[in-house]
Amino acid sequence: MKRMKDKRVAVIGAGSVGKGWGNEKAAAVRLAREGARVLCVDRKEAAASETAELIRAEGGEAQVLCADVTDKAAGEIVMNAMQAHWGGVDVLDYNVGISQRGGVLETSDASWDQIFEINLTAAMRLTRAVLPAMRAQNGGAIIYVSSLAAVYSAPYSYVSYEVSKAALVRLARSVARENAQYGIRANSILPGMIATPHVNAYVDKETSPETLAAQRAAMVPMGRQGTAWDIANATLFLASDEANYITGVDLRVDGGLTA
Ligand SMILES: NC(=O)c1ccc[n+]([C@@H]2O[C@H](COP(=O)([O-])OP(=O)(O)OC[C@H]3O[C@@H](n4cnc5c(N)ncnc54)[C@H](O)[C@@H]3O)[C@@H](O)[C@H]2O)c1
Numbered sequence: 001m002k003r004m005k006d007k008r009v010a011v012i013g014a015g016s017v018g019k020g021w022g023n024e025k026a027a028a029v030r031l032a033r034e035g036a037r038v039l040c041v042d043r044k045e046a047a048a049s050e051t052a053e054l055i056r057a058e059g060g061e062a063q064v065l066c067a068d069v070t071d072k073a074a075g076e077i078v079m080n081a082m083q084a085h086w087g088g089v090d091v092l093d094y095n096v097g098i099s100q101r102g103g104v105l106e107t108s109d110a111s112w113d114q115i116f117e118i119n120l121t122a123a124m125r126l127t128r129a130v131l132p133a134m135r136a137q138n139g140g141a142i143i144y145v146s147s148l149a150a151v152y153s154a155p156y157s158y159v160s161y162e163v164s165k166a167a168l169v170r171l172a173r174s175v176a177r178e179n180a181q182y183g184i185r186a187n188s189i190l191p192g193m194i195a196t197p198h199v200n201a202y203v204d205k206e207t208s209p210e211t212l213a214a215q216r217a218a219m220v221p222m223g224r225q226g227t228a229w230d231i232a233n234a235t236l237f238l239a240s241d242e243a244n245y246i247t248g249v250d251l252r253v254d255g256g257l258t259a
Helices: 023-033 045-057 074-086 109-136 159-182 197-201 209-219 228-239
Strands: 008-012 037-042 061-066 091-094 140-145 184-191 250-253
Touching: 008 023, 008 074, 008 109, 023 037, 023 045, 023 061, 023 091, 023 228, 037 045, 037 074, 045 061, 061 074, 074 109, 091 109, 091 228, 109 140, 109 159, 109 184, 140 159, 140 228, 159 184, 159 250, 184 228, 197 209, 228 250
Parallel strands: 008 037, 008 091, 037 061, 091 140, 140 184, 184 250
Antiparallel strands: none
8 A cells, every 4th residue: 555645745845956856856756656646836847847757757646836935825826736636635745945144143134034935934824725625624744844954053154044944843833733633733854964956056166065065974973964865755754644643743854963
């Protein structure tokens, strides 16, 4: 029996910013391999289509939605698409996250607002859009991809990212508490040092990707970075009925970095 058979999943940020496997590109494929029907949502149509094509090439079911989460109507747009394709939603997987380096003194209001809009406020709006349908059917699972930065300080500062991701963890717990009575679970995942194209997209110009990878691996007790599949497997578990008594949890996937 497939672990996600017939589950209707919206993966928000289902593409990858570069070649290779991003966390939720891998999660979308992993969920589909277990029988989920996946709406691949991304602001870049090509990125969402690539993920959907990978799913279809393996015989899975996927649809594409080009939407930017900063659009205040994104929640309704996603929900309408889920209704139109499959008559509803069972899982919301919110993955979009951006960062900008800088401590309190270097961070402008505009930068802070932009990071919070994407990392937190949009997640809240998406949640608000799916909850009525999940409540009506008495069940659903929501996964927020936060970051270890919510609880752990890197050698450099990126305060808006750290604080927004910490708030996302709290959002998961608030949603979990408020909706447990409706059979809805909400959890967050805190990826540690994961080797994804996302990391290289934010590297400073002086550091080569190889140097960065070695530096990141050296920080981890396991001696290596994780892969997008580690996050995908955690997502699959939390999305599946195997986790049906788990809600309000912040799951660190970090190779022991915060052990
Ligand atoms: N890689 C790591 O080491 C690491 C560590 C901690 C947390 N994370 C978190 O993991 C997530 C990134 O995972 P990934 O590797 O799949 O990321 P990614 O950045 O490669 O992919 C995210 C996708 O989101 C899309 N996107 C960006 N802004 C959008 C918007 N406004 N509306 C709609 N789509 C948008 C991009 O086009 C991209 O396809 C982020 O939330 C990040 O904070 C990553």
